[in-house]
Amino acid sequence: MTTQLNSSFRGTQDLPKWLSPTLLVSFFLASFGLQVLLASDSDSAEINFIPVAVFGLLSFTLALYVISRVIEGVRKATDRLVTIMVSTAFSLALIPLLSLAYTVVTKGVARFDAEFFTFSMRNVVGEGGGALHAIIGTVEITGIATLISVPIGIMAAIYLVEYGRGTVARLVTFFVDVMTGVPSIVAGLFAYALFVIFFGPGVRMGLGGAIALSLLMIPVVIRATEEMLKIVPNELREAAYALGVPKWLTVLKVVLPTSLAGIATGIMIAIARVIGETAPLLLIAGFTASMNYNPLDERMMTLPVFVYTSYANQGVDMQAYLDRAWAGALTLMLIVMVLNLVARLISKYFSPKG
Amino acid sequence: MSKRIELKSLDVYYKAFLAVEDVSMVIEPKAITAFIGPSGCGKSTLIRTLNRMHEVIPGARVEGQLLMDGEDVYGPDVDPVRVRRQVGMVFQRPNPFPTMSIKDNVLSGYKLNNSRMSKAEAEEITEKALVGANLWNEVKDRLEKPGSGLSGGQQQRLCIARAIAVEPDVILMDEPTSALDPISTAAIEDLAVELKEHFTVVIVTHNMQQASRISDMTAFFNIAGSGLPGKLIEYDKTEKVFSNPTEQQTEDYVSGRFG
């Protein structure tokens, strides 16, 4: 804030603007040089970048703080210290994001080919094969989960916003929040515990995976829908009532259409969230190398489980399994990104204006 | 088409709070009746009881009798939804449905209730209502465009068109011009005067000039203090209320001494 003020307000004792970037660069270089020196001394030839960064940052911070404290005073020096800390926190969070994106893309492209999307892993040992069976499984299981979650989620949100009063509504609100926190593996165990009753121990079924995912998806759909229904102006409901429209038709034909774009966005984000779930599917949908189109029968592969098992059960040609794992991860990331992007586009172009 | 409304010692409550106390009056058909009074005097609350919109708010209820051409609006077997189909309402702020075109907004009273109609019928109703709301010439070339693209005054006339399209007996207007500029206000006022040819028109207004310009009858409401119920102080022909009121409170209000 202060630096944006008119220059006539700037105290003469302020530090020049070029000082802090210059200091930053020089201390990092110095730290790097020091490390190189130390590394050539000792027997380990490797340069370790973490101490370089830590040492560079600490020395830079200390230097800037001392200079600022001498020239600008304690208050400004503290302000600079905090600014450095906050910016560091932020950059630290971006590093894994960039590293993840870089690794997944560079390692994923090796097997991101036509065969990957047209073959299953049946009778494949070593190189070749693909994830078509996993992609089909993911689409079917996530699709069924969506079909279960969306009607229940929207109706429950309608109950909370349009009808719910008193203790029951408060309880539902509270337990929707609790449900948001159910660990995904517990959802998988629940689906298993439910299906064991009907199909006996050791049951594996695509439908069970869909049930587990619904458990994770419903609270997200409820929350998103609730938010959207709440911002529909009450005046529109009143306008409909005043025209002699009963409440249920008002909700169905005025409130829902007005908030449709927002709800669709929320559903997209909910799908994106559960499509990458691994643990519950590992438990109840299981894994297989073969194609299985029937969610009511036996094991069904899904993309996240494909990634996990490719890594966990590496065969003789290790690299082939790892390449497939990365290609699966890349596919999964792309699906999630596309879903998020579509969600954003829907909310941008289809929200009612005015 | 136009109905006489009779209020018999009507009390309006929000839960335990008595908002309007003991109102008895007769609202004449084919005339404009204006409700005036300071903020919080219950005039908006009272107008919402005339089409049972009041009870949309949880805990709100009414005691006393409200007759429309002799029929009890609050009778035990009366469906509030049916009452509202016969009593149109226009709100303080224009509220066209943002997801609908201009035409669909006009027809919303039918469409939202799932009534089927032929294309020719739909067009006839649209034109008649828009002509009735003095909006036809301005929008006839863009009936399929969204209603939210119109100016505030046009939107309010669209809301009036929407209300008269279902051919009600009564039109209620709750401060319909308070969110509009003077030119749009004049257009709505002219329209209100035309509407009384066919409908019973009740208008709540903050603007005393507006009441004196357009209404035939004026009801003045007042409260003794906050937390106390609003009461009907004086109800008479508009000229009488504004030029020679019976009550001192009315005189103070219309002469601008308070409120």
Place this chain on the structure above:
Amino acid sequence: MTDTKPKAVRRLGDVVFANLAFFAGVSILATLATVAAFLFAQSVPAFTGPPIDAASEGFFSYVLPFVFGTVYASVIGLAIATPLAIGIALYISHFANRKFAQVLGYAVDLLAAIPSVVYGLWGILVLAPFLSPTFNWLNENLGWIPIFAGQVSATGRTMLTVGIVLAIMVLPIMAALIREIFLQTPRLHEEAALALGATRWEMIKMAVLPFGRPGIISAAMLGLGRALGETMAVAMVLSPAAVVSFAVLTSTNSNTIAANIALQFPEAGGNYTNLLIATGLVLFAITMVVNMIARWVISRRAEFSGAN
């Protein structure tokens, strides 16, 4: 009395629709009750049936190391994530310019969208080898601190790596929550502080942090809830052993409940399955309590925030 007369006609459509909505709402309560009941029912054989090799000394001595591992990994993750999340939230809400901040917010949200199995893959194949030399350095130079002591893992698949992965995974939700709360700081308080000639940090200390404290606490609790239940990243990264150990750099680490289930369940049969479900019930109970506390803190704040 008019208000005691029988209720007016109810339309069929209204009755049906309102009941549908009601049952959808109540189904949430029913579902959670069912989850608890079924998990419980499936846990019982673990106690009544014949003993299982893995848990020869009883259920509680079996589950204890996992409870410890779950809590320990989450606490490490939280200890790393909380200051970072506050920093990120401050950066986006009060340091970056508005346009830039929006892009940054989106970038952080992207972290939340990445599936946990991808984090697992990245954690073991990229992060663990990258951190390994630093672990050696920490052990050599700070080995006198008990948590850094012991034989350093050669692979980097340690508790500390897991803690860092968990921190990255819970960071986005925590940062987003804290950012929202910081942005709600009453403008007047901020402007009052600035008008008094406060620097940006002094303004944050005077106006933003006191206002956001309950938000930070509840965000930390929600982050904890997430970290406790995280499965795949831990299952893939950690090199587990059935021990209770505070050392964060060695290859013998206490496993977490969730990761143990994921690793054992596919191969388990008979009573072993029931045993694992019983540990899942323990995890469910722990996360429920943590989340309830978080919600309670939030709702208490909502009641008292007369400021906005």
